[in-house]
Amino acid sequence: MSTAILSALTEEQSSLVGRLAHPQRVTHAGRAFWRGELDDRPVVLALSGIGKVAAATTATALIEHFGVARIVFTGVAGGVGDGVNVGDVVVAQDYIQHDMDASPLFPRWELPGYARSRLPCDPALTALLLEAANACVAGASSQFGLKSAPGQRAHQVHHGLVASGDRFVSTATESAQLRAALQGAGHDVLAVEMEGAAVAQVCQDYGLPFAAVRTISDRADDTAHGDFALFVQTVASRYAEHMVLALLQKL
Ligand code: ADE
Numbered sequence: 001m002s003t004a005i006l007s008a009l010t011e012e013q014s015s016l017v018g019r020l021a022h023p024q025r026v027t028h029a030g031r032a033f034w035r036g037e038l039d040d041r042p043v044v045l046a047l048s049g050i051g052k053v054a055a056a057t058t059a060t061a062l063i064e065h066f067g068v069a070r071i072v073f074t075g076v077a078g079g080v081g082d083g084v085n086v087g088d089v090v091v092a093q094d095y096i097q098h099d100m101d102a103s104p105l106f107p108r109w110e111l112p113g114y115a116r117s118r119l120p121c122d123p124a125l126t127a128l129l130l131e132a133a134n135a136c137v138a139g140a141s142s143q144f145g146l147k148s149a150p151g152q153r154a155h156q157v158h159h160g161l162v163a164s165g166d167r168f169v170s171t172a173t174e175s176a177q178l179r180a181a182l183q184g185a186g187h188d189v190l191a192v193e194m195e196g197a198a199v200a201q202v203c204q205d206y207g208l209p210f211a212a213v214r215t216i217s218d219r220a221d222d223t224a225h226g227d228f229a230l231f232v233q234t235v236a237s238r239y240a241e242h243m244v245l246a247l248l249q250k251l
Helices: 010-019 052-064 123-138 140-144 172-184 196-206 228-250
Strands: 003-007 021-028 031-038 041-047 070-079 089-097 118-120 157-164 189-193 210-218
Touching: 003 010, 003 052, 003 228, 010 031, 010 041, 010 228, 031 052, 031 228, 041 052, 052 070, 052 196, 070 123, 070 196, 070 228, 089 123, 089 189, 089 196, 118 196, 123 140, 123 157, 123 210, 123 228, 140 228, 157 196, 172 189, 189 210, 196 210, 210 228
Parallel strands: 003 041, 003 070, 070 210, 089 157, 157 189
Antiparallel strands: 021 031, 031 041, 070 189, 089 118, 089 210
């Protein structure tokens, strides 16, 4: 059975599409999906779309229509945890929706009907993704010439809680508020993005293994809009490609 590789951004997907053996483009639910093999492993490549609903539709299509066995999600995120810096990589341990608020009917952040706020990623698949991420970041400069900027520390891999919500967090004030509120309830968030928690929820509903990795593109502050496109092309998409290929070897 196939592994779905879900990308948040076209730049990340295009290098994988270029490597596909026997590529077959299929349109479904108004989206393009690519079937084929990467290093002899059957895969379906898809773009998540932006935001939780778009990502949930894509994940559901991957499961219902393409019958994938697992979903691996790559993308970028804003770093909010201490020491989670641009160029670092975060492998998600679990997800929370930072904009879920059905209070006072349910506790803040609890997913109504799930009796919990946090959804775990699959431990076994995540362990393999973490291995792939560590190997990729450690070998980035020798294997594909990616170096941290002069005077900056080497990129690091983090593992922990990631928050998703339908907002691009682009002020230091908002980022600090979001982090402090979640921390006050015991949720120590490393990074923020806009889709992963939705895919985690769909995978939980269908009982499918899910793992996610995000390269930190910004610090979710006033400079977050920065040179996003350049970062994605030069850093995030190369990490994504190498991590996906390294992970597929382990499956
Ligand atoms: N993805 C990358 N950076 C982000 C940010 N600052 N907020 C939400 N999603 C992001």
